[in-house]
Amino acid sequence: MKRKLIAILLFPLFFAGCIQDEPLGIEADILEVIVPDLPEAVQLGARTIRLSKNISRINIWVSDDFEAGALSPEFVLTRGATIYPPSGTTRDFSNEQEQTYIVTSEDGNWYREYIVVVRPKFVFTADPTGDGRTRTFRFENYQTFEGNFNFHEFYEISPTGNKDFVWASGNLGFALTNSAAPAESYPTFAVSNENGSAVQLVTRSTGSFGAMVGMPIASGNLFLGTFDMTRALAAPLQATRFGVPYAMGEPLELNFWYKFQGGYFEDEHGVEQRDFPSVYAVLFKPEIVDNDAVLLDGSNVLTADNIISVALLDPSQVIHSENIETAEFSFASIPFVPRRAIDAQRLANREYYITIVFASSHRGQYFEGAVGNTLIVNEVTLVSR
Numbered sequence: 038m039k040r041k042l043i044a045i046l047l048f049p050l051f052f053a054g055c056i057q058d059e060p061l062g063i064e065a066d067i068l069e070v071i072v073p074d075l076p077e078a079v080q081l082g083a084r085t086i087r088l089s090k091n092i093s094r095i096n097i098w099v100s101d102d103f104e105a106g107a108l109s110p111e112f113v114l115t116r117g118a119t120i121y122p123p124s125g126t127t128r129d130f131s132n133e134q135e136q137t138y139i140v141t142s143e144d145g146n147w148y149r150e151y152i153v154v155v156r157p158k159f160v161f162t163a164d165p166t167g168d169g170r171t172r173t174f175r176f177e178n179y180q181t182f183e184g185n186f187n188f189h190e191f192y193e194i195s196p197t198g199n200k201d202f203v204w205a206s207g208n209l210g211f212a213l214t215n216s217a218a219p220a221e222s223y224p225t226f227a228v229s230n231e232n233g234s235a236v237q238l239v240t241r242s243t244g245s246f247g248a249m250v251g252m253p254i255a256s257g258n259l260f261l262g263t264f265d266m267t268r269a270l271a272a273p274l275q276a277t278r279f280g281v282p283y284a285m286g287e288p289l290e291l292n293f294w295y296k297f298q299g300g301y302f303e304d305e306h307g308v309e310q311r312d313f314p315s316v317y318a319v320l321f322k323p324e325i326v327d328n329d330a331v332l333l334d335g336s337n338v339l340t341a342d343n344i345i346s347v348a349l350l351d352p353s354q355v356i357h358s359e360n361i362e363t364a365e366f367s368f369a370s371i372p373f374v375p376r377r378a379i380d381a382q383r384l385a386n387r388e389y390y391i392t393i394v395f396a397s398s399h400r401g402q403y404f405e406g407a408v409g410n411t412l413i414v415n416e417v418t419l420v421s422r
Contacts, residue, residue, distance in 0.1 A: 062143035064115035067151055070095055072110050079103035081158040081282070084327060093151055093183060097130075098158035105130040105155040117143025130155040133199055159193065159201040160282045161261070161391050163421070170286065173418040174393075176236045179227045181220065186212045188223040191236065191259065203281050205262050210269040210276065211255045214243040224257035224397070228413065235415035238397040240312070240406045247404075254408060256401020260394040262332060274335035274402060280323065280390035282330075286421035287379050291318045291348040291371045291393065293417040298361040300407035304400075312407040315399040316350035316371070318419065320391050322383065330390060335402045338392070345389065346373040352399065361411050393417065 070086045077084065081098040088095065099105060109127045112120055120140045122128065128136050130153075138151045163169045178200070179191045188208035192200040206225040212218075220226045228237045238257025247253050250270060261281050268276040299312045321344045323330040333341055339349070348371040358364035383389060395414050398406025 060144075062115060062117040063147055065118050065140040065142040065147045065149045066115045067095070067112050067120070067138070067140060067149075068115060069113035070097070070110055070153070072097060072108050072155075074109050075099070075105075075155075076103075093149065095151060095153045097153065097155045099155055101157035101160065103157070105133075108155065110153060112138070114140060115142075119143075133197055156199065157195070157197075158282060159195070159203045160284045160387065161419075162284045165196075170421050171418055172285065173416065175233065175416055176227065176414070177233050179234070182208070186216055187218065187220050188212065189220050189226045191227070203261055204259055205264040205277075206257075206259050207255060207264060207269075207277070209264055209266050210273070211241065211243065213269070214246045214255075224255045225259055230413075230415065232415060235413050236395070238314075238395060238412045238414070240398045240401065240408055240410040242408045252404045254398070254401070254404055254406050256396045256398040256406050256410075257412065258394070258396040258401065259414070261392045273404075277335045277338075277402070278332040279319065279334065279338050279392035279394065280321065280330070280332040281392070282387050283320065283384075283389045283391040284387045285419070287384065288318065288320055288346065288348070288373045288391065288419055288421050290373060290420045291316075291417070292369070292420065294366040294368055294415045296358050296361050296364050296366055296411075296413040297355055298358045298364075298409075298411045299355075300409055302398075302405060302407040304405055312398050312400075312410050313352040313355050314350070314410070314412040315394065315396040315401070316369070316414075318348040318371070318373070318391065318393045320345040320347075320373070320379075320389055322388060323390050332390070333392065338394070344376050345379055346375045348373045361413065366413075366415065391419075393419070 067088055071084055079100045081100055107127050108130045109125050112124045114120060118140050120138055133154055133156050135152050135154045139148055141148045163172050176191055179189045182188050182190055190202060191204040192202045195201045208223045208225050211224055224241045225238055227234050236259055241255045243252055243255050260279055262279040265276045265278055297314050301309050302312050304310050319338060350371055356367045397410045397412045400406060
């Protein structure tokens with residue numbers, strides 16, 4: 038009995054020693070954020086915001102008629118990490134004021150800085166100086182990614198003068214294959230021209246890593262929506278999340294200027310195919326789950342049942358340039374083709390979403406395309422009724 042008692046007493050000490058031997062955590066990340074004192078009626082997004090580890094700027098989206106003030110965000114962190122100011126601290130978020138948080142790893146050797154801001158969500162509206170029927174994008178606004186990579190991010194300027202990162206691309210996924218590449222070596226980047234700047238999309242080889250995971254090419258792309266890095270390898274079609282709230286009249290046509298230089302590739306059956314760009318716009322009514330709009334993705338952006346109308350580039354109309362450097366820009370106009378009747382009340386209530394998508398290879402989402410395919414796009418205008 039005495040030996041058994043000694044063993045029982047020693048076991049907890051041994052078990053505790055095993056726990057203490059576990060190395061301290063080295064991660065310093067915010068995994069989730071929730072603002073419990075933000076009214077659900079004004080929050081244009083999920084109550085719990087789940088973050089990719091590559092994100093350092095946290096936008097808490099609200100309706101454009103909400104004036105934020107003192108709020109108390111709460112954070113879920115990686116194991117053992119701490120945050121300053123502490124989770125639940127009340128801070129002033131009025132006038133899109135940026136608040137900084139520092140997350141420190143459990144071992145104290147690593148830290149990350151996060152910027153949190155409460156902002157009106159970008160809504161696709163008409164040009165402020167126009168007739169209320171058109172919206173034009175010129176891709177004049179871009180910056181180098183705020184992180185460890187060098188690729189360009191495109192944004193729009195909000196009415197309050199802030200940056201709206203409503204344009205997304207797959208550049209962050211490409212960074213997995215060549216993180217040290219300069220901006221011009223990524224699939225999507227800005228270029229200068231006689232009118233200012235444009236966006237250039239190039240189909241790139243992803244090298245040995247891409248070939249190993251069955252993703253040998255990366256099509257240059259740019260779209261209204263977000264890119265979910267957490268799904269880039271496991272579910273790449275779901276990594277592209279298409280759509281922003283729409284607040285214009287019924288869309289009639291998508292106009293843009295472009296240059297394109299394409300090549301040939303072998304499809305999955307070994308048949309040589311001519312590659313061409315993919316350009317389209319989609320108006321849809323998203324399902325709302327937990328107060329958040331369910332966006333379209335690469336698996337259903339052209340086939341979902343909740344699509345209202347689509348403008349789709351006809352590949353037979355694409356003008357191919359022999360030398361894209363010296364070619365002149367060509368003009369394209371794509372009409373919206375209705376798939377179901379538009380509801381005037383839902384349109385007025387901003388219940389519809391829209392996306393505009395450009396890609397250098399039309400089957401790029403399936404990792405098929407001609408390496409070197411190049412599409413340059415400028416002066417994109419949506420015309421509504």
